[in-house]
Amino acid sequence: MSTDTSAVPFESVPGSQKPDAILVVDNVTRSFGGLTAVNVAHLEIPRHRITALIGPNGAGKTTLFNLLTGFDEPDTGEWKFNGLSLGGVAAHKVARRGMVRTFQLTKALSRMTIIDNMRLGARDQRGESVWRGIIRPIWASQEQDITQKAEDLLERFNLAHMRDELAGSLSGGQRKLLEMARALMVEPEMVMLDEPMAGVNPALKQSLLQHIKVLRDEGRTVLFVEHDMDMVREISDWIIVMAQGEVIAEGTFEDVGSNSKVVDAYLGSHHDVDLGDHT
Amino acid sequence: MNWGLILSNSVYTAISANAIAYMLVATGLNVHFGYTGLLNFGQAGFAAIGAYSLSIPISRFNWPWPCAVLLVIVSAVALALLLGFTTLRLRADYLAIVTIAVAEIIRLSLNSVRFTWLTGGNDGLQGFTSFMEKLNPFPQQGIWLWKQKIDGYRLWLLVSGWVLLMVVATLVYLLMRSPWGRVLRSIREDEDAARSLGKNVFAYKLQSLMIGGAIGAIGGVWLVLDKQSSQPGDFATTFTFFSYTIIILGGVARVKGPVIGTMIFLFVIQFVDISLQQATKTTPSDPTPLLPTWLIDQNNYAQLRFMVAGFALAALVVFRPQGIFGDKREQAFDVH
Ligand SMILES: Nc1ncnc2c1ncn2[C@@H]1O[C@H](COP(=O)(O)OP(=O)(O)OP(=O)(O)O)[C@@H](O)[C@H]1O
Ligand SMILES: [Mg+2]
Numbered sequence: 001m002s003t004d005t006s007a008v009p010f011e012s013v014p015g016s017q018k019p020d021a022i023l024v025v026d027n028v029t030r031s032f033g034g035l036t037a038v039n040v041a042h043l044e045i046p047r048h049r050i051t052a053l054i055g056p057n058g059a060g061k062t063t064l065f066n067l068l069t070g071f072d073e074p075d076t077g078e079w080k081f082n083g084l085s086l087g088g089v090a091a092h093k094v095a096r097r098g099m100v101r102t103f104q105l106t107k108a109l110s111r112m113t114i115i116d117n118m119r120l121g122a123r124d125q126r127g128e129s130v131w132r133g134i135i136r137p138i139w140a141s142q143e144q145d146i147t148q149k150a151e152d153l154l155e156r157f158n159l160a161h162m163r164d165e166l167a168g169s170l171s172g173g174q175r176k177l178l179e180m181a182r183a184l185m186v187e188p189e190m191v192m193l194d195e196p197m198a199g200v201n202p203a204l205k206q207s208l209l210q211h212i213k214v215l216r217d218e219g220r221t222v223l224f225v226e227h228d229m230d231m232v233r234e235i236s237d238w239i240i241v242m243a244q245g246e247v248i249a250e251g252t253f254e255d256v257g258s259n260s261k262v263v264d265a266y267l268g269s270h271h272d273v274d275l276g277d278h279t
Numbered sequence: 280m281n282w283g284l285i286l287s288n289s290v291y292t293a294i295s296a297n298a299i300a301y302m303l304v305a306t307g308l309n310v311h312f313g314y315t316g317l318l319n320f321g322q323a324g325f326a327a328i329g330a331y332s333l334s335i336p337i338s339r340f341n342w343p344w345p346c347a348v349l350l351v352i353v354s355a356v357a358l359a360l361l362l363g364f365t366t367l368r369l370r371a372d373y374l375a376i377v378t379i380a381v382a383e384i385i386r387l388s389l390n391s392v393r394f395t396w397l398t399g400g401n402d403g404l405q406g407f408t409s410f411m412e413k414l415n416p417f418p419q420q421g422i423w424l425w426k427q428k429i430d431g432y433r434l435w436l437l438v439s440g441w442v443l444l445m446v447v448a449t450l451v452y453l454l455m456r457s458p459w460g461r462v463l464r465s466i467r468e469d470e471d472a473a474r475s476l477g478k479n480v481f482a483y484k485l486q487s488l489m490i491g492g493a494i495g496a497i498g499g500v501w502l503v504l505d506k507q508s509s510q511p512g513d514f515a516t517t518f519t520f521f522s523y524t525i526i527i528l529g530g531v532a533r534v535k536g537p538v539i540g541t542m543i544f545l546f547v548i549q550f551v552d553i554s555l556q557q558a559t560k561t562t563p564s565d566p567t568p569l570l571p572t573w574l575i576d577q578n579n580y581a582q583l584r585f586m587v588a589g590f591a592l593a594a595l596v597v598f599r600p601q602g603i604f605g606d607k608r609e610q611a612f613d614v615h
Binding site: 069070071090091092093095096100101102103107108109110111112116119120121123125126127128129130133134135136139143166169182183185186 | 464
């Protein structure tokens with residue numbers, strides 16, 4: 001499948017319509033005490049694209065990820081993945097439907113080996129039922145396939161040499177890599193990466209960027225949060241900007257970069273420009 | 280000092296039917312805590328439920344023993360479901376609080392005068408072991424383990440208990456090396472990570488509670504079969520804490536851990552106990568005990584044995600924090 005990134009035909013306004021959007025969000029709000037962390041009126045994520053979600057610290061990006069993937073419950077709103085509502089769906093079911101996320105604060109399974117971290121991600125494992133688990137022949141061949149797939153992915157993510165080490169021994173950057181590779185074991189239709197590049201060294205970054213592009217070319221949809229603007233520019237087909245819980249801009253890198261609301265949100269000069277409805 | 284008797288008695292204590300009960304109860308707890316990371320502080324409750332599910336139907340209602348054994352498993356699973364549905368969706372510490380409370384409620388109810396007609400209250404129940412005595416293939420006079428006599432009934436409990444323990448340990452081993460066990464360990468490490476990969480964390484925790492609880496209940500059965508009496512006092516919270524000590528000694532999340540841990544634990548306690556008993560003993564022919572009476576005498580050595588045993592165990596844990604079979608590498612990443 002080929003995607004022409006130069007001519008993305010969506011309108012550059014917050015909440016713009018996308019033909020065949022994979023994820024559609026409506027009126028999702030979440031507040032912590034008096035603070036409204038997320039307040040998204042309407043948002044569509046285009047299918048088969050790499051979409052970046054950017055915004056200053058505390059903009060509500062991670063909270064939005066948590067809400068969409070069932071790790072947190074919104075106060076209001078609903079959202080649909082592939083046309084099916086995900087409101088109130090448990091996190092593990094969201095993952096099974098094909099929407100898999102990673103965490104900003106990595107969740108490496110410290111006292112398990114890297115390869116076991118990877119194997120865990122595979123879907124529909126026969127040996128994960130208690131009765132069939134006892135009898136090895138039932139799951140041994142599937143386990144072999146899973147291990148092969150896991151090793152291929154580890155190779156891709158430069159972790160093959162760490163295969164049998166405990167995940168707790170990985171560096172911060174390596175944990176990011178492991179978490180992304182592990183998420184791919186689920187074969188997700190949509191991957192949601194929360195700051196995948198944080199702490200990854202520049203040389204590896206380049207190859208990771210290529211991996212993310214490959215994901216798109218394989219027909220997956222990628223939504224990622226990132227503060228590194230070089231990376232955002234390099235691989236994003238579309239960019240969504242959040243500030244203070246709201247989507248304040250959408251567009252290509254150029255559109256967004258020249259948007260005064262975005263500039264203000266980043267520079268924090270709220271006094272001069274009204275960013276939205278809040279006071 | 281009769282070292283032959285001290286040693287043979289301590290060794291017997293470490294492998295007896297009573298020890299097997301501890302091994303089973305700790306194996307169940309190892310499934311909960313060691314593999315799944317569930318902070319169950321009420322394992323004694325599972326053991327109590329197991330013990331009384333055997334003794335009440337047989338003593339009070341003359342049930343055939345296979346039905347009572349079935350009830351042991353059914354009630355352990357029921358208790359696991361009760362604890363699971365009330366607490367597993369909450370934060371981890373709630374399970375700890377609720378399990379310790381439920382275990383105490385069970386013990387106090389068994390002790391209560393109100394239920395004496397059923398449970399025998401403080402005196403407990405006896406006379407439920409005749410089925411085991413009938414099944415016993417060994418002659419009544421038993422055998423000698425060096426200087427320690429083992430009667431026929433206890434020998435039968437010891438042999439059948441070890442067979443049972445091996446079956447249970449093998450099942451646990453097979454389960455834990457399977458992808459099912461891998462999911463349990465992932466929940467122990469970080470349940471949100473497991474969720475994000477599509478694992479139904481709640482269902483796995485519930486299964487873990489049921490399996491470990493059933494094993495604990497069988498342990499309770501062995502305890503009362505050995506004592507030939509089931510009494511609420513045997514299922515106090517100390518039983519749970521001893522089980523934690525045992526799995527930490529033997530190595531957490533190791534199938535051999537509870538077995539070796541129990542042996543060390545019971546051996547040390549018993550060894551210290553009877554050594555002190557002998558060292559403070561006076562006889563008409565020999566009125567001066569081995570240890571000076573200003574330091575210790577026959578009336579207070581019993582308190583001291585737990586102190587000495589506690590020191591010995593603490594030293595073991597300090598010098599080998601991962602336990603006997605634990606993995607030193609894993610110890611380094613003990614995140615919780
Ligand atoms: N569990 C929580 N309890 C209270 N407040 C929270 C909680 N989670 C998030 N918040 C608040 O919600 C706001 C949005 O946080 P969020 O983590 O979504 O930001 P973010 O856009 O991901 O920021 P960053 O780029 O720094 O990761 C912040 O002000 C934060 O303090
Ligand atoms: Mg964040």
